[in-house]
Amino acid sequence: LGVETLLHTSGKRIRRRLKGSVNGVVAVKNGEEFLIKTRSVILATGGFGDNKELLKKYCPDYYDGMPVDHWPHHSSHSGDGLLMAEEIGAAIADSVPIYHIGPYYPGYLYPWQSLPAMAMHPCAVWVNNRGRRFIDEAGYGSMVVGNAIILQPDKVMYSLFDDELRKNVEEGRSVSAGRPRKQAGRGGGTIEVAPEKGLPGLAEELQKHAKGGDTKTAASWDGIAKWIGADPEILKAEINEYNSYCEQGHDEIFAKDRKYLQPLRNPPYYAMRCYARVGETLGGIKVNENMEILDKQLKVIPGAYAAGVIADGCQGQTYCMDVPGSAMGFAVNSGRIAGENAAKYVLGKQRRKR
Ligand SMILES: Cc1cc2nc3c(=O)[nH]c(=O)nc-3n(C[C@H](O)[C@H](O)[C@H](O)COP(=O)(O)OP(=O)(O)OC[C@H]3O[C@@H](n4cnc5c(N)ncnc54)[C@H](O)[C@@H]3O)c2cc1C
Structure with missing residues (x-):
């Protein structure tokens, strides 16, 4: 032509x-x-x-x-x-x-790298800065989660987990090891949240980032609540309720898939501050x-x-x-x-x- x-x-x-x-x-x-x-x-x-x-x-x-x-x-x-x-x-x-992507943990290019993968783990509990859960942590892809984060107070969320989950993920023994996130539910992309080889060095990485102020490790949920600015009684009630759902095998609020329902009871406890980021317009x-x-x-x-x-x-x-x-x-x-x-x-x- x-x-x-x-x-x-x-x-x-x-x-x-x-x-x-x-x-x-x-x-x-x-x-x-x-x-x-x-x-x-x-x-x-x-x-x-x-x-x-x-x-x-x-x-x-x-x-x-x-x-x-x-x-x-x-x-x-x-x-x-x-x-x-x-x-x-x-x-x-x-x-x-905006095509929002969340949860986004700053400082890493790719979500399957260590701390972002931990923050996105479907067994973690996601709360806003009031200490309340706001979405099924295992059920949605990063776009829907991103939209939900934007609707939270101060457009921020925290991914919470205990030392048992941290250890299982680090050593590649978590329930989702090797499982692409898209299998967790409706359209989640193809991110391996915790590859079979685990996430070596996760504990050290968490410590390093705690010094930078982006994650928190605490011996009790009170310490975590203080860091995220939530009422400790509300956060503890939320975690207790979640743990009871894990025991009964049914999440009465968000119907999270029962295979990801693992109680968070083994200190130290961790919190990672996450956001929604701009993926595209x-x-x-x-x-x-x-x-x-x-x-x-x-x-x-x-x-x-x-x-x-x-x-x-x-x-x-x-x-x-x-x-x-x-x-x-x-x-x-x-x-x-x-x-x-x-x-x-x-x-x-x-x-x-x-
Ligand atoms: C990380 C990521 C993953 C994605 N995965 C998928 C997926 O799996 N499936 C899917 O359907 N979509 C996916 N998308 C979305 C999809 O890629 C975009 O919606 C699509 O590429 C948009 O096409 P486009 O031609 O409008 O723009 P683009 O593909 O962005 O192309 C625009 C082009 O214009 C050029 N340009 C800009 N300014 C000028 C200028 N002044 N003069 C000349 N050239 C210029 C740019 O350099 C670019 O080459 C993904 C997007 C991202 C960011």
Whole structure:
């Protein structure tokens, strides 16, 4: 077809006639700007999870200091496409969902590393800073847990466990050894929370982090309650209730799978402070069913299209892990729809809907 692909080239600005159609893109290569004349542009620049200003502006769930995912690809998620769309007067959703990931224990790149894996263990008990459980610790994937953490006071949670669980996990003898987390319940990803080889050095790592103030070891639940800022009586009542559910083999509050119901009775006790982090943003630029970008009056900006995770409506409030490939599927298909319509538009075959 004679299509030229420009590598190592960034889109910077879309050119649009005054309130009219698109007529070019300003791009940058080797620090030099140049104009590409074109009648249509498809924005497919991904999310804006690495742009704190845009997160603050468009994501009500975001707060200053919220941890952001730093997977290797993430630096490309600077929100260039959203900024370009803003500049040409596109409508942007005022509430863009974040794909939250939790529980997130800071300082590690991957969740299967030692302390994050311990914090995510399905036999641990997760409480908020009031000392109350808030979710089935074994039943949900990290996206749903992330959403639940965001709803807790101060958007923080604590993963609690006792020395028996710590030891079993460290030595690879825990109930979930070698079990991918997704088998714990509804769409949990494929993270081995405690590989068969165990998590050697876990006790030392916990001690080290206790000095840094991110974990706490205490001889009693009173000590843990004090550290998390909860009323000790509430936390102890919560743990006693949980232990009684373990004994009867039925969690009356959250129906946690009974194979993960192990009482926490052997001091020292541990607490790890965890958060939800920004995995990615899910949407932004308003489009219609042809993936045409809409202006603030929700009218089509002729020649402007968006596809993939930058297009609003790609997911609901929760990133859907239960449908594998839902995000990639949307990216591919919205790209196809945008491409087909952009081609029709350029060839003058598209019926205008305004
Ligand atoms: C860790 C992780 C795991 C995931 N796992 C899954 C999964 O298992 N299944 C699934 O369906 N989805 C998964 N997703 C989601 C899925 O990867 C994304 O939703 C999808 O890649 C979005 O596609 P996209 O084309 O919109 O954006 P991206 O894939 O992010 O592509 C955007 C591209 O635009 C480029 N770009 C940005 N700015 C500019 C610019 N100014 N000029 C030129 N280029 C630019 C970027 O460099 C990037 O290459 C995962 C996401 C993450 C972060």
